[in-house]
Amino acid sequence: MADFEGAPIGFIGLGIMGKPMARNLANAGYDLVISNRSRDDVDTLLAEGDHFRAAANPREVAEQTKAVITMLPDSPDVRDVVFGEHGLLSAMGPGHLFIDMSTIAPAASIEVNDALTARGARALDAPVSGGETGAVNAALSIMAGGGAADFARARPLFEAMGKTIVHVGGPGAGQIVKACNQMVVAINYAAVSEALVLGAKAGVDPEKIVQVLSGGLAASRVMELKGANMIAHNFQPGFRIDLHRKDLGIALATASANGVPVPAAALVAQLFEALAAAGSGDLDHSALVTAYENLAHFQLGGAG
């Protein structure tokens, strides 16, 4: 708890993920200076106890803290919090650590890192996976890019929020690994979807498919956790299609920037586009199976 010279921790971005992450830091004993575009989420936390106090904008957060965590929707949001009119950049300097846990473009992470290190501050990109459940249960996987000493300094904070905590490389490496993660999850959804729709339309009970395939090399966490929901058309998010679509956009751009063809990820990204176009962007990403149902003109036995 005595990290960062006893100073409170800044936390900017109190959405579905950020709020429970901030709560877990408070539960671990940290005092937090919080800021959020919509004031309601700030008030919610302020009402929960004296571990929280509010700042008017990112710069004020940075002025009162030695470490600032951000958990924001996309690259432009992070850029705005750092470089914007009341951004934190001018308040960061030697001894300050910026920890961006958002999922954004690796190039944007590196840009932010460069700007902060030019002022003598330090930065980590530390995106997470595990979704709202992982955030609530302090069970996130955290993939951190940046310097080893900075990672060591941030580790107690990560341990208050996550379970699998890995330093994956230098600046931007966390975002690279997160992009890989989102590709794999999307492609594994495609795999389960194709199996369920083929099997069911060919007359097999899809629950039997999940049962047998889970016993062998075809097993995946997606099948285990989401197979039954896909069959039952239970698409309450969870993690929304719109966000996964955004993450696949980052992954495809990153792949292209690195000269790496990723045809399966590109294919699945197109199916997410189709779902977004059809107005399904607010459903859980497991609703990818409905894109396959539409293609096959066939519905699984769900409520949908």
Place this chain on the structure above:
Amino acid sequence: MADFEGAPIGFIGLGIMGKPMARNLANAGYDLVISNRSRDDVDTLLAEGDHFRAAANPREVAEQTKAVITMLPDSPDVRDVVFGEHGLLSAMGPGHLFIDMSTIAPAASIEVNDALTARGARALDAPVSGGETGAVNAALSIMAGGGAADFARARPLFEAMGKTIVHVGGPGAGQIVKACNQMVVAINYAAVSEALVLGAKAGVDPEKIVQVLSGGLAASRVMELKGANMIAHNFQPGFRIDLHRKDLGIALATASANGVPVPAAALVAQLFEALAAAGSGDLDHSALVTAYENLAHFQLGGAG
């Protein structure tokens, strides 16, 4: 052990999979009448003990048994064993059970089933997953299609060879589920391959990618069991690309016959075609990652 009126069990097809499966039946106390195209494999088992005796051809196997198991490479092999010159069809009748554990086209399974039931015999399609390791350790997943009473009768035999044993539906349903299984495994390989090649070419240690992704929703059995081999280019089979390519051909034909587009499976099947064309058909299917390396003009840190 007293199943099938104390008669021995027939076993035809003593390859990489069939031999250990026959051994596990013998270890469970069954006597086996065996037959194989190449005589060497028959002699190997005969030398192992008096649970085995040889028959000259499939018909002679059927004449001496009440249940015949086949474990053959492809649909034409099964057709030949059933319908060929010394095929078992003419020796099968009431009380006889044919259990085909090969992976073949569902349509071929149904054709065989129809011919046998027309003679008063019974048939199950019961393909497996789990590979050579699963066969050796009696830990196969067995997905059986056919009648419930026939499945119940065969269950003790399955229990000598497998661990996850599921009656998935009527005739051909086992092959449908196996086709689904092979699609999922192939697509999950594509997912891991795209992540490893993108991450590594972008400068991240691929072992870190496996480590972090295994902690979350991206986790899969393929990543867990094969990720390290893919990074190290350890492509000793295992399950050969040529066989997985054959299985994907069955899956795509089955999907087309049922009016189900399976774009991700079709994409990965094309990459297996490319590997076969390049002479890599004898490598383990985890060598799918080399197709991605070729596309990206980049090699993981392996020995390859």
